[in-house]
Amino acid sequence: MRIFFDPEVLAAAWPGIRSGIGVTLGLALTSIAAGVALGLLLATVRALIRGAPLRPVGGLIAAYADVFRAMPPLVLLVVLYFAAPFAGIELSGFMAAFVALGLVLGASAEEIFWAGITSVNRGQWEAALSTGLSRGEAFRRVVLPQAVRLTIPPLTNRAIATGKNTALASVVAVPEVLNQAASVQAQTASPAPLLLAAGVYVALFLPLVRIGRWLETRFHIR
Amino acid sequence: MSAVLELRGVGKTFAGVPALRDIHLAVGTSELVALIGPSGSGKSTLLRCCNRLAEPDAGDVVFEGEPVPAGGAELASVRRRMGMVFQAFNLYPHLNALENAALAPRRAAGLSHGEAETAAREALERVGLGDRTSAMPDGLSGGQQQRVAIARALALRPRILLLDEPTSALDPELVGSVLRVIRSLKEDGVAMLIATHEIAFAREAADRIAFLADGEILECGPPAEILDRPRTERLQSFLSRL
Amino acid sequence: MSEFFQTFLNPGVMAESSGLLLRGLWVTVQACLIVIPGGLFFGAGLALAQTLAPAWGARSLSWGVDLIRAFPPLVLLVLIVHGLPFLRIEPPPLLGVGIALTINTSTYYGEILRAGILSIEPTQWEAARSTGLGTAATLRHVILPQGVRNVLPDLAGNTLEAVKLTSLASVVALPDLLRMARVAQGVHFNPSPLILAAVLYLALLWPLVRLIRRMGGRAVLPA
Numbered sequence: 001m002r003i004f005f006d007p008e009v010l011a012a013a014w015p016g017i018r019s020g021i022g023v024t025l026g027l028a029l030t031s032i033a034a035g036v037a038l039g040l041l042l043a044t045v046r047a048l049i050r051g052a053p054l055r056p057v058g059g060l061i062a063a064y065a066d067v068f069r070a071m072p073p074l075v076l077l078v079v080l081y082f083a084a085p086f087a088g089i090e091l092s093g094f095m096a097a098f099v100a101l102g103l104v105l106g107a108s109a110e111e112i113f114w115a116g117i118t119s120v121n122r123g124q125w126e127a128a129l130s131t132g133l134s135r136g137e138a139f140r141r142v143v144l145p146q147a148v149r150l151t152i153p154p155l156t157n158r159a160i161a162t163g164k165n166t167a168l169a170s171v172v173a174v175p176e177v178l179n180q181a182a183s184v185q186a187q188t189a190s191p192a193p194l195l196l197a198a199g200v201y202v203a204l205f206l207p208l209v210r211i212g213r214w215l216e217t218r219f220h221i222r
Numbered sequence: 223m224s225a226v227l228e229l230r231g232v233g234k235t236f237a238g239v240p241a242l243r244d245i246h247l248a249v250g251t252s253e254l255v256a257l258i259g260p261s262g263s264g265k266s267t268l269l270r271c272c273n274r275l276a277e278p279d280a281g282d283v284v285f286e287g288e289p290v291p292a293g294g295a296e297l298a299s300v301r302r303r304m305g306m307v308f309q310a311f312n313l314y315p316h317l318n319a320l321e322n323a324a325l326a327p328r329r330a331a332g333l334s335h336g337e338a339e340t341a342a343r344e345a346l347e348r349v350g351l352g353d354r355t356s357a358m359p360d361g362l363s364g365g366q367q368q369r370v371a372i373a374r375a376l377a378l379r380p381r382i383l384l385l386d387e388p389t390s391a392l393d394p395e396l397v398g399s400v401l402r403v404i405r406s407l408k409e410d411g412v413a414m415l416i417a418t419h420e421i422a423f424a425r426e427a428a429d430r431i432a433f434l435a436d437g438e439i440l441e442c443g444p445p446a447e448i449l450d451r452p453r454t455e456r457l458q459s460f461l462s463r464l
Numbered sequence: 465m466s467e468f469f470q471t472f473l474n475p476g477v478m479a480e481s482s483g484l485l486l487r488g489l490w491v492t493v494q495a496c497l498i499v500i501p502g503g504l505f506f507g508a509g510l511a512l513a514q515t516l517a518p519a520w521g522a523r524s525l526s527w528g529v530d531l532i533r534a535f536p537p538l539v540l541l542v543l544i545v546h547g548l549p550f551l552r553i554e555p556p557p558l559l560g561v562g563i564a565l566t567i568n569t570s571t572y573y574g575e576i577l578r579a580g581i582l583s584i585e586p587t588q589w590e591a592a593r594s595t596g597l598g599t600a601a602t603l604r605h606v607i608l609p610q611g612v613r614n615v616l617p618d619l620a621g622n623t624l625e626a627v628k629l630t631s632l633a634s635v636v637a638l639p640d641l642l643r644m645a646r647v648a649q650g651v652h653f654n655p656s657p658l659i660l661a662a663v664l665y666l667a668l669l670w671p672l673v674r675l676i677r678r679m680g681g682r683a684v685l686p687a
Contacts, residue, residue: 003550066677070669072628074635075642075662082646083655086471126275127312127371131326131378132302134295141325145316167536171635178539191547198535198543206534213530 006192013184013193017200020180024204027094027176028163031101035162036155038102039109046110047117047139061110068107074168076100081172097169101162108158116147153215160208167201177201225250226286226382226413227304232271233280234264234437241267242437245281249382252411256424256445259434260460265417266309268434269384272415273301286381302330305375309387311367313359319346319370320355323377331378338377345373349403365396369403376407383407385416401427421464425449433457474656481648481657488644489664491558495630495640498562499569500623506566507573512603514574515581529571537568538632545636561633569626576618580611617679624672631665641665 042061049057068076081096091099120143128138170179181197225248234242242264249255257265270276272283274290274297283290285304291297314322323342327333333341346352349369359367368388375383385404389397401423408414408427418424424431425445432442435456441448452458510529514522532540544564548555555563584607592602612619634643645661 004547066670066673067666069624070666070673071662072631072642072665074631075665078642078646079655079658079662082649083472083658086655087468121312123308123310123312124314126270127306127308127314127374128326130273130275130301130304130306131374132298132300132330133326134298134330137329141329142314146314149316164536167538168632170538178536178542182542185546191543191550194539194543194547198539201536201539202531202534204534205536206530209530209533213526 004191004195006188006190009184009188009190009192010196012188013181013196016175016180016184017177017193017196020175020177020197021200021204023094023174023176024163024166027097027101027166027169027174031098031105031166032159032162034098034102035105036109036159038106039111039113042106042110043113043117044139044144046114047143048135050135065107065111065114068104069111071104073100073104073165074171076104077168077172093169093172093174096172097166097174100168101165104165105158105162109155112151112154112158113147116150117143119150120146149219153212153219156215157212160205160212163208164201164205224287225284226253227272227415228284229268229272229281230284231281232268232278232283234267234271234276234278240437242271242278245271245439247432247439247442249413249415252408252413253429254408254414254416254427256428256431257415257417257434258419258421258424258431258460263434264437265434266386267437269306269386269415269417272384273304273306275306298330302326302378303381305372305378305380305383307368307371307375307383307385307388309390311359311364311371311391313367313371313374315359318356318358319351319362319373322359322370323374326374327377341377341379342373345377346370348376348406349373350399363396364392365399368392368400372400372403372407380412382413382415385414385418387417387419390419421449421461433460435460472655472659474652474654477648477652477654477656478660481645481652481660484644484648485641485657485660485664488639488641488661491633491639491644492630492641494558495561495565495633495638496627498558499565499626499630502562502566503569503573503622503626504619506570508577510570510574511577511581514578515603516599529574532567532571535568537565537629538635540564540568541632541636557636557638561630561636561638565626565629565632569622569629572622572625573619576615576622577612579618580613580615581607582611583614584611617676620672620676620679624669624676627669627672628665 042064046058046061049055077096077100080091080100081093084091084096124142124146125138128142129135133141166176167178169176170182173179177197177200181193184193185191228248229245232242232245233240245268247255257268259265267276271278272290274283274292285300290300314325317325320339320342323345324338327341328335328338331338343352343355346355349372351366351369351373354362354366359370362370372383372388388404389400392400397420401420404414404416405427428445430443431445431448432439433448433456434440440454441452441457448457449461452461510525514525517525535543541561541564545557545560548560588606588610589602592606597605630640631642633640634646637643639647641661641664645657648657649655
């Protein structure tokens with residue numbers, strides 16, 4: 001049992017893991033911000049486009065959401081990191097992970113926002129337009145605020161999933177928590193660093209998972 | 223009497239099925255015109271064609287002497303002066319009564335925040351809800367919600383109100399409060415086009431009644447003429463079933 | 465343009481690496497054949513336990529589920545595959561991966577099935593009990609058939625997630641589709657195998673995404 005909690009190994013592993021926490025949080029927050037912004041932008045475009053010449057845009061956005069729902073995030077990350085350089089696109093591990101996680105979350109967020117927007121009663125659009133609000137103002141002041149309420153629980157859950165998926169970045173040598181733990185583990189041939197990393201992840205994400213569960217029951221959409 | 227709103231030969235089809243056929247109807251200044259007819263006869267579509275929430279396929283809608291523009295800021299400006307009240311109220315559930323009524327004055331008419339609130343407050347007072355300005359829609363009764371919806375339209379000082387069965391979604395005991403507001407607006411000289419099933423109200427308050435069946439206006443005239451001396455068989459059987 | 469094709473969709477490289485990729489695809493399929501039925505089985509157990517347990521038991525189960533969910537799946541996988549040998553337990557790699565991913569995905573299947581059970585009106589329980597059916601028979605013949613139908617889109621959605629999850633196996637050296645694509649890329653020093661693997665994943669999963677949409681499923685799966 002001692003080998004799992006070897007104090008010397010834990011002490012040696014801690015500085016690296018501690019710096020890894022910063023990288024994990026930095027990658028998580030930037031990808032979540034980018035993904036949510038991308039999803040909101042795409043859903044807004046999809047809601048506001050009108051008229052025949054622009055209709056294919058809506059289809060393209062829906063196709064993007066489909067493709068990135070079907071694509072495993074790790075496959076996307078590996079393609080971005082290992083294949084893109086052949087096209088002259090050299091991304092750092094961090095950038096590749098940021099782009100991959102942002103694109104995947106963007107697709108889910110678009111779908112969630114779109115579902116929220118379409119679930120707002122058509123009468124709300126009609127009422128707003130009948131008072132002379134432009135489509136943009138009707139969307140911004142009337143439809144979106146109601147849609148956002150419905151999106152909070154699922155969006156929170158997707159954001160948490162994105163935070164957890166930052167562990168994938170260890171595969172492309174980003175020195176986040178898992179990567180730091182794995183490198184010390186390789187040097188010391190001890191499982192203790194991995195357990196320490198696991199403890200860090202639980203400390204980071206267990207409260208968030210509980211909050212996500214609470215939001216689901218609180219808002220109770222189905 | 224000059225017409226505020228005039229429909230000239232308006233037609234509309236939904237997926238090949240005609241919903242409105244060759245509608246000619248005018249509403250004069252301070253006039254109240256009631257639309258009656260069975261469910262699905264096209265009353266709601268007719269009202270929506272007036273402010274182009276539904277796009278007419280044929281004919282012209284003329285508002286204050288000008289054709290209603292097809293879109294853009296010009297259409298928005300016409301819609302502001304043509305208030306609409308919906309059967310299901312369609313209040314904004316995330317905004318309180320005052321904010322519901324102040325949104326369009328602020329964001330569509332471009333009034334200042336203070337001016338918009340003043341206009342909204344006055345409109346709410348006019349429908350008897352000056353004391354409920356901070357209530358959320360789900361904290362109001364159906365009758366109160368519909369009065370807030372009327373105030374939302376009035377806050378823009380419209381030239382005409384389009385009311386789509388404003389009392390049909392209400393419990394019977396709440397209908398009276400909404401009809402009282404509509405009557406008082408008529409006394410103030412607000413022009414109105416109202417689709418309704420309240421025949422007694424139409425008889426007493428309307429200047430003219432139009433009977434709509436299968437998307438056509440079959441009869442139109444003063445209440446006594448329409449309700450007491452129906453000429454068409456459709457209207458006779460419609461009235462006999464009330 | 466042709467240079468682009470030579471680099472990313474090189475027919476020669478793709479042909480030569482197709483054997484490797486097919487072997488990898490077969491490993492991916494095997495992993496799915498462990499993780500999906502396993503996840504459903506243990507998920508159903510979890511859902512039933514949470515339904516039938518007294519309140520304190522259901523509460524502790526929900527904490528346990530959330531504890532597992534707090535782990536990134538990759539961390540759980542690495543912990544189990546690299547940690548078990550220190551306990552002198554050395555399962556074959558495919559089994560190790562299967563255990564780790566089954567633990568992860570069964571918590572999601574469990575929550576979905578529980579929501580399905582909870583979606584059935586209490587009157588259905590009363591009606592079944594009034595005809596003399598016991599708890600087990602009521603669950604099996606009355607509640608579960610209706611409850612499962614109510615959450616079918618979510619079950620399909622989680623199955624999609626489970627298939628995507630198996631790509632993590634490449635990280636612990638299981639020769640799955642993604643791993644073999646990396647190997648082939650190294651051999652030919654050409655990214656075409658990676659692109660081909662990505663296309664294979666899409667070809668496998670896009671129809672499932674469309675199917676889930678057709679069922680009216682939400683993208684909205686728990687974290």
